[in-house]
Amino acid sequence: MSQGAIRPETARDREERRVLEADLAASPVAGKPLRPRLRNFRPDAESAVRSLGGPLMWMRRLRAIEDAYDQHVRQLDEAHRETDPADWPRVAEEWDFSQINRLIEAHNRNFPAESRLPMDPRTRDFVRLNGRRYERRTLDADWILSRWPAERP
Numbered sequence: 053m054s055q056g057a058i059r060p061e062t063a064r065d066r067e068e069r070r071v072l073e074a075d076l077a078a079s080p081v082a083g084k085p086l087r088p089r090l091r092n093f094r095p096d097a098e099s100a101v102r103s104l105g106g107p108l109m110w111m112r113r114l115r116a117i118e119d120a121y122d123q124h125v126r127q128l129d130e131a132h133r134e135t136d137p138a139d140w141p142r143v144a145e146e147w148d149f150s151q152i153n154r155l156i157e158a159h160n161r162n163f164p165a166e167s168r169l170p171m172d173p174r175t176r177d178f179v180r181l182n183g184r185r186y187e188r189r190t191l192d193a194d195w196i197l198s199r200w201p202a203e204r205p
Contacts, residue, residue: 110166113159117188120152124191132200144196153190160187 076082107115128147135143163169163186169178178186189195 108166110159110163113155113162117152117155117159120155121191124149124152128196128200137202137204140200140202141193141197144193144200147193147196149191156188156190 124147131143132140164178169181169186171177172179180186
C-alpha cells in the first residue's frame with residue numbers, strides 16, 4: 053500500500069471506473085438518499101463508562117471457573133495415574149469441588165442479568181449461546197468417573 057501517495061491511472065483503473073459509471077447510470081437509487089441502516093446496538097454513555105472498568109463481573113467469574121476447572125483436570129489426571137483402580141471411586145467421592153461449584157452456581161444465577169442476556173419470545177427462556185444454554189453443570193463424582201473411569205485399559 054502506498055499511504056498518501058497518488059499513483060498513475062492504469063488501464064484496469066479506467067475500466068473499473070467505466071463499469072462503475074455504467075452501473076450508477078442504471079441504478080434506481082442514483083441521486084436519492086439511502087435508507088438509514090438499522091443497528092443492533094445503541095451506543096450510549098453508560099456503555100462507554102462500563103467499558104472503562106475493565107472486565108465485567110461475569111467475565112471475571114467465567115475466567116475463575118475456567119482456571120479452577122483446568123486446575124482440577126490437571127490434579128485429577130495426576131491422581132488417576134497414581135491411584136489404584138479399586139480406590140478410584142472413593143477418591144472421586146471425596147474430591148472437593150466446593151469452590152468451583154460455588155462459582156458455577158453464582159454464574160448460573162447471575163449471568164443473565166449481568167450480561168444482559170436477551171430472552172427468546174418463542175421459548176420464553178434466555179437465548180442460547182453458540183447453540184448451548186448459558187448454565188454450567190456443577191462438578192461431582194459422576195463427572196469424574198465419566199471422564200476418568202475406574203477400569204483402565
